Amino acid sequence: MKCLLYVLIVWGQALLSDAFDVAVPKATLIGIHSQSIVLGCSFTVNGSSSLEHMIITWHRTESNEVVHSYYYGKDQLSQQSEQYSGRTSLFPEEFKHGNVSLKLERVRAADAGQYMCFVSSQKGRSKGTISLRFAAYYKDPQLLVKLQPPSVTFILKSQGYPGASVLWYCVEDKNVLLKPNISLIEGEDGLYSLQIILQVDNTKTYCNHVVEIQNCLVNQTVTRKFSLLLPQESVQEQNKCKNYLIGLTCCILLLIAIIVLLSVIYKQQHH
Template sequence: MRSLLAVLLAIEFRFALALFKVHTPKVPVTAVHGQYTVLRCSFTTLGESSLQMLIISWQRAETEELVYSYYYGKEQLSRQSPQYSGRTSLFPEEFKRGNASVKLDQVRPEDAGQYKCFVSNAQGSGEGIVSLIFAEWKTEVLTRNRWIIAGVLVAAEFIIILILIVAVCQKRASLENGIKQDGLSIT
């Protein structure tokens, strides 16, 4: 009887391991300078029991530089890269839904690259890769838009001035025509 129970537990454990998956987006995440972005990562969860022994680790895929680490029920940032200090956080209230996403504040150009999300719990472990691309600086976009708007306004003012000059010239020509017909001259 005990051996049957042991076999069933082993089968259940292997089945739970087979079900455990880590999911990350296939498309790159686009970030804007100075803004925050969320690198999405989710994992299979089977209720509160799967949160026991939960480990979440985010690293740069290229360098294995530690971006964020969570285990023993709290963040573990003593080995975190200084580049990410004070700029990263998880969503602990979302763990029960299988959310291991990390929020990255004040995005910088050097943040572009690939990130590895590693998740482990009593059900198993897995990892996924998230690519972060850096968009044009927001200030550059605003500056370019301001120049475009300024150019449109200058063009509109130029057109209005041309219309006024043509109207004045036509009025003057019509007055000169009327005066010449009356026999008077303009000096």
């Protein structure tokens, strides 16, 4: 009750003023996986405004979860949502300049959404809403090559967010895009596991491959270049070996058939 009465008194005082305003960025902010971000919020400073009765509240508009709150001259985090515990802070030394921005650390996928900054003081009260999107830079892809004559399979794996666009081509002919199979699987951490698979005939591997993974949200392009050159002699030898094995198998089968036939004839002659 005491806290509620305190809030009502401050709000009542705020109604007496119409020169109080809160400003937040209009552009959507991008939070990067595991990094920190500052959600900007400022209020109008009029003369020697007392900070003693200031109330600052940050919460999610979708769920009304408390992200961070400040009153009675200190942080009040007993009602803070568990997912933000230990990850938020304000800048008290900046309050006198009207800065009530929120620092959010170790950004994760679940942090994406709408945030409301509410400020109340003896001079007035107001609020503003900020949009936050989540992104993760794609890692340098790991390359796996499977030789399965008469074809070669290239497999590249990476991880990031959101879904990326993929370009795969040969340096020798950039205008012809290769068409790999692409799959995205969302993990428990909200990141996408990206897998890119391309299968080609090993007689067509004379190509300097270039794979570009583009994350447009953060203007990132990860490029992987590689080559797999199989000499034509090797291909011919593989074909010769294959033909030899086929011929050898046929000869063995023919020899077995002859032996069986001779055995049958021999038994007939001795009966």
